[in-house]
Amino acid sequence: MTKAGKPVVLTNKEYGLLVLFISNKNIALFRENLYEKVWGDEYLADSRTLDLHVQRLRRKMGWEENLVAVYKIGYRLEI
Numbered sequence: 001m002t003k004a005g006k007p008v009v010l011t012n013k014e015y016g017l018l019v020l021f022i023s024n025k026n027i028a029l030f031r032e033n034l035y036e037k038v039w040g041d042e043y044l045a046d047s048r049t050l051d052l053h054v055q056r057l058r059r060k061m062g063w064e065e066n067l068v069a070v071y072k073i074g075y076r077l078e079i
Helices: 014-021 029-039 049-061
Strands: 067-070 074-077
Touching: 014 049, 014 074, 029 049, 029 074, 049 067, 049 074
Parallel strands: none
Antiparallel strands: 067 074
């Protein structure tokens, strides 16, 4: 993956999230579904793991304005 011609180093989880967001542009994705698809495990409501990975992905991709939290649902990539 590159950004402005420079390589972006992503973890496996960040890459998994990236693929889901790009495949579902402008669609709100439920937190539970994101977690289950990327981590392959049941989502725990008190876990901040997903939020931390999304935060890192935003920063690495420069998507601070594009990758938005959707209240009581999850996240959406607005392109």
